[in-house]
Amino acid sequence: AYRILREADLRDYLAGLPAIVAQLGGAPADWSISEVGDGNLNLVFIVKGGSGGLAVKQALPYVRLVGESWPLPLSRAHYEHMALVHQARLAPMLVPAVLHHDAPLALTAMELLEPHIIMRKGLIEATWYPRFVEDISTFLAQTLFFTSDLALSAAEKKQGIADFAGNHALCKITEDLIFTDPYRIAEQNRWTAPYLDATAAAFREDLDLHVAISRLKLKFMASPQALLHGDLHTGSIMVTDSETRVIDPEFAFYGPMGFDIGAVIGNLLMAYLASAGHERTPGERASFEAWLLATMEGVWSEFSRKFLALWRSEANGDGYPVSLFTGEAGAARLEAERQAYMARLFEDTVGFAAAKTIRRILGLAHNIDFEWIADEKQRAICEARALKLARNMMLEAPSYTTIGAVTYAARELRNW
Numbered sequence: 001a002y003r004i005l006r007e008a009d010l011r012d013y014l015a016g017l018p019a020i021v022a023q024l025g026g027a028p029a030d031w032s033i034s035e036v037g038d039g040n041l042n043l044v045f046i047v048k049g050g051s052g053g054l055a056v057k058q059a060l061p062y063v064r065l066v067g068e069s070w071p072l073p074l075s076r077a078h079y080e081h082m083a084l085v086h087q088a089r090l091a092p093m094l095v096p097a098v099l100h101h102d103a104p105l106a107l108t109a110m111e112l113l114e115p116h117i118i119m120r121k122g123l124i125e126a127t128w129y130p131r132f133v134e135d136i137s138t139f140l141a142q143t144l145f146f147t148s149d150l151a152l153s154a155a156e157k158k159q160g161i162a163d164f165a166g167n168h169a170l171c172k173i174t175e176d177l178i179f180t181d182p183y184r185i186a187e188q189n190r191w192t193a194p195y196l197d198a199t200a201a202a203f204r205e206d207l208d209l210h211v212a213i214s215r216l217k218l219k220f221m222a223s224p225q226a227l228l229h230g231d232l233h234t235g236s237i238m239v240t241d242s243e244t245r246v247i248d249p250e251f252a253f254y255g256p257m258g259f260d261i262g263a264v265i266g267n268l269l270m271a272y273l274a275s276a277g278h279e280r281t282p283g284e285r286a287s288f289e290a291w292l293l294a295t296m297e298g299v300w301s302e303f304s305r306k307f308l309a310l311w312r313s314e315a316n317g318d319g320y321p322v323s324l325f326t327g328e329a330g331a332a333r334l335e336a337e338r339q340a341y342m343a344r345l346f347e348d349t350v351g352f353a354a355a356k357t358i359r360r361i362l363g364l365a366h367n368i369d370f371e372w373i374a375d376e377k378q379r380a381i382c383e384a385r386a387l388k389l390a391r392n393m394m395l396e397a398p399s400y401t402t403i404g405a406v407t408y409a410a411r412e413l414r415n416w
């Protein structure tokens with residue numbers, strides 16, 4: 001039966017699992033266990049034994065950030081587990097290995113990622129991650145392509161949608177917190193007041209923006225293109241110099257691919273525009289910010305290259321029947337169609353990146369890229385730049401035809 005585990009309960013529980021006891025080593029009484037969760041929803045324990053360690057995540061029956069007044073289904077642990085297993089098959093070595101799952105307890109024990117750190121924290125420290133472009137573009141291309149109609153039969157795809165359809169409470173969080181609340185008066189919204197009061201009010205009055213965000217919301221709700229991670233911000237990525245692991249897919253569901261890609265790009269944009277507010281030497285600042293822009297460009301261009309390569313070589317799905325594109329003319333027409341598909345996907349990506357940015361500045365759940373800028377006026381300056389860029393990206397998404405156009409606009413706004 002479900003119960004919220006404290007450290008002592010977890011010790012007793014894990015001591016009853018022979019494979020886990022072997023993984024940890026030593027006597028259970030000697031294991032160190034500490035709860036380290038700093039996310040918005042769950043408990044996270046780090047457990048260390050005589051010869052190994054693991055991370056244990058348990059879902060709470062409510063939103064941790066807010067408290068018991070906001071109940072949330074435990075079933076999200078089931079969807080997260082299913083997504084992790086699926087992603088491990090599609091993108092080996094890019095997600096943590098699952099060691100144990102207990103559905104009634106809404107608990108999953110995973111490989112301990114050490115010395116990995118949460119990427120967002122590394123970016124605030126101006127740390128570069130040379131593997132990131134290669135790894136995240138592989139993760140995105142593999143997980144999105146192989147769960148799409150380009151790779152699956154119609155029956156397989158519909159089964160996939162059904163398997164994750166029950167995760168609607170987590171989708172509802174996204175629908176409200178990203179696509180609705182930042183654009184209306186909502187009790188839980190906050191922003192850096194008083195500096196952004198007028199901007200927040202302008203966003204609440206901006207009907208052009210309300211149309212644009214509503215189109216994106218509809219796309220999020222009604223375009224089951226592929227199995228998404230669903231919350232792919234830089235707090236859901238753990239990194240070292242040489243490794244990348246994507247964690248926390250509890251928001252997984254079948255949705256529009258651009259939502260995951262846009263999450264990565266939007267969070268890099270925020271890291272870039274927050275950089276001015278963090279202590280750095282001038283040289284460190286310039287080279288780190290240049291790396292961030294090159295990283296954004298690399299994420300899209302490498303994702304796009306890998307996704308297209310998969311489409312050309314692994315397209316066994318029902319989406320584009322090969323029999324309709326025979327001969328030289330057919331092959332050329334299909335290739336043109338692939339390019340048009342990627343252009344539409346990029347437009348979605350730009351819009352979702354903008355939505356992800358606006359929600360972190362005007363909505364409930366903020367991020368430490370901005371929050372850790374102690375001087376509130378300086379923070380508001382960085383946030384205002386990000387809001388200006390995001391508003392333009394959302395309204396003018398079709399005019400951003402290349403990732404270079406996005407990074408050019410970001411660079412232009414950097415000193416606005």
Ligand code: SR1
Binds near residue numbers: 063174
């Ligand atoms: C109430 S949950 C707030 C946010 O935390 C998660 O990481 C998701 O981004 C969600 O929108």
Ligand code: MG
Binds near residue numbers: 040236
């Ligand atoms: Mg999370």
